Amino acid sequence: MDIKKGLKEKVEQLPHQPGIYLFKNARGHILYVGKAKDLQKRVKSYFSRQFSPKIKTMLNQATQIDYIITSSEKEALILECNFIKTHKPRYNVVLRDDKNYPYLRIDLGEKWPYFTIVRQIQKDGAKYFGPFASAKAVRETLKSMQRLFPLRKCSDFVLKHRKRPCLNYQIGRCLAPCMGYINEEEYKKVAQEACIFLEGKALGLLERLEKEMKQAADNLEFERATFYRDRIEAIKKTLEKQAMVSSDLKNRDIVALSRWPDTEKMEVVVFKIRDGYLMEKRDYSLPVGVAGLGEALGKFLGQYYYHQDFIPEEIIVPFLLPERKILEEWFTEKMKQAVKILLPKTEEQKRLLTMAQENVNSLLASKCLEKKGLHALKTSLGLSYLPKRIECFDISNIQGKYTVASMVVFVDGQPAKEEYRRFKLKLEGKPNDYAMMQEALKRRFEKKDNLPDLLLIDGGKGQLNIALSVLEGKGLKNISVVAIAKGKGRAEDKIYVPERKTPLQIKKHSQELLLLKRIRDEAHRFAITYYKRIHCKILTDSLLDNIKGIGPKRKKIIWEHFKSLEEIKTAPLETLVKMGLPLAVAKRIKKVIQNP
Structure with a gap:
């Protein structure tokens, strides 16, 4: 192996002490971080043994070796983990960091602690639980926690300015600290118990709650005892849904x-x-x-x-x-x-x-099946490389109004939801699918980072040509483009590729066709979801603007409690009043929304 002389000399200068070593390239970027009990002995081994082709590639790219001495091998291990999480070196085992995996955060030092979903861990004294495998998993956990431990969901600003208890209090999902219905000490007990439950100490928590319930009953504090009883029953029901898999009850x-x-x-x-x-x-x-x-x-x-x-x-x-x-x-x-x-x-x-x-x-x-679909797609489209990153665009609108575009990203055949994007398009008026697609693509490719291997367009030959012209204008001719158009009736979807007048013939139910349809359908779902949200908010805002007694503050209160026009429509009048709206205003809202 041709190893640079300067690199060998650097190895001879390394100390015989524990620490971490860093292989860097000519730009100073870290390629690999390792730990060692003896730095010189460990790094020397890279040049005296036969390693895999990947290690040889890494060594050929390395032009510098840096190191940090630590007091012990354990300290070196901790420092190595820190460097890997911070720098994400190309040749290390890297668990995708907080940008991708969500955590639950709670700060017990706050007056009224509550859970939030975060993607970045700070050294702020708060407790973090995770990492969760997906945003869906953390949301489901938070929803369950809200039933068991009814902590507030609102922000500090909303909490400070609230004048009436929210809907969550009415349905038993909040203790209403905003109204002083619970004191700070009791509220923090609930927050601590929530943390204990997330740590997996449910049985110990049940024993603690049962003691609290008995003590409250002995003191004739029956309302407090009922509160503990309800929590105990909720936790037991949650445990019943879980599988008992270990008889020794160990963690x-x-x-x-x-x-x-x-x-x-x-x-x-x-x-x-x-x-x-x-x-x-x-x-x-x-x-x-x-x-x-x-x-x-x-x-x-x-x-x-x-x-x-x-x-x-x-x-x-x-x-x-x-x-x-x-x-x-x-x-x-x-x-x-x-x-x-x-x-x-x-x-x-x-x-x-x-x-x-x-x-x-x-x-x-x-996942291997998905990868086979990628290999089949490469063959069917005649690509010279595997389309590891695929981006798909879809447009959603009604007669040119409230036009939105979606971009979904699939990496190695799997959705990379943290990279999805939505575009609220500026083009309004007479529907023009080509102009709408052009605007979305131009805005996406203003930044030339994380470029796709394959660009998938929901549409036909016209949309394909629009995509090709945008990429050419941006100097991105090397990106492959394909369009997928829905077949009419029971006809199969049509696949269009550049420099071919007729659709590409891909076998029905083949892995590559199913993969393209799956990606297209996900882009369509993502666009429709965004369109419905904007359409509903604009429609409802315009209705609310015409109701006497509804200003920006009251509109904000309404949107804190309801996600759609339908929810407001079906909500009882009493719910609107309990939110803090005067009865007369609540009646006007119901009348206008039920008869828009």
Whole structure:
């Protein structure tokens, strides 16, 4: 291997101490971060052994080696996790960071704590729970938490200016701290209990609540006792929905993984078992980088638990890890109680790991099928490369009004929802599908970052030509473009490609055609959702503007409680009054909206 002389000399200068080392390219970008008990010995090994082609590629790109000395190997491990999460080096095992995985955040230091969904963890003293595998998963968790622990949902501004309790209070989803219906101490108890539940200590929480209920009853505080009773019943019902999978009632995570057959990626599934109940399954897809499978799993565990406020006493893994002892030491110190990374020993543990492994194998098989669709698509379209990133555009409007465009993104055949975009188009008036598509594409390609391998347009030959002209005008001729038009009646959808007058013939029910239709349908769904939201808000705003007694403040109150015109229409008159609207105004709203 041709290694630069200066790089070899740098290796000889490295100290025989623990720390992290950083391979960098000519621009100073970090290619790889590693940790070592002996920096010089570890980095020297890269130049004295035969490594995989990927490591050779990384070394050929490297022009600099930097390092940071630490006091111990454990400290080096923590620093390595921090650098990987911050810099996301190309050749490391990188668990996609907070920009993609959502967390639940609560600050118990606030006067009235409440949960919010965030994608970035700050060192602000707040508690963070996650990472959740998707926005849908975190929203469902938050919805369940609201039923069990009725903390406020409104912002500080709304809380400060509210004059009447909100609808959530009426349906038992809020304790109404805004009205002083609960004191600060009692409210914070509920917030703390919510955190305990998210940490998986449900059985201990039940015991605590039952004591509180008994004490309240003994003190003849029956309303307070009823409050605790209702919470106990809600938590028990939630636990009943979960599967009891472990008879020893221990808290443990079961981690299974499977490597992609032809790429440097792996799928990981984590079963979260708390008090013997299977509370949640989370799955992650991440690059392996230059690591072996054992090392990759160790890197995943380090990054996964880096921000966790709770780590279970046992983490069951399919094989022993090279970094097991250091990880155990770090996690034990973090939790102030023993944390063990173990191979399954009991039949129960083996059964749980087998179940997790079956889940990850099924997940991988599903994703591999999607990838086969990409390979088939490459062949059918005559592409010279695999279309790993596909962007699809769709337009939604009625007679040229409230026109919106959607852009959905699929990476490796899977939706990358964090990269979806919506465009509220400026073009109004007489419908002009070509001009609308042109505006959306021009706005998208003003920025030339994260360019797609394939651009999919919902439309026919005309929309295809519009896309080609926009890309040519932006100097992006290398992006492949295809259009998909819905077939009339039972006719199959038509696929149009450049420099071909007739539609491309793709076999019905083929993987590539199903993939294109799936992406097109997702773009259509995303556009329609946005269109309906804008249309409904404009329609309702215009109706509300004509009602005497409705100004900006009252309009804001209405939109805090209702998501659509239909919700306002079907809501009882009493609900509008309880929101703080005068009876006369509430009657006017009902009259106008029911007879627009």
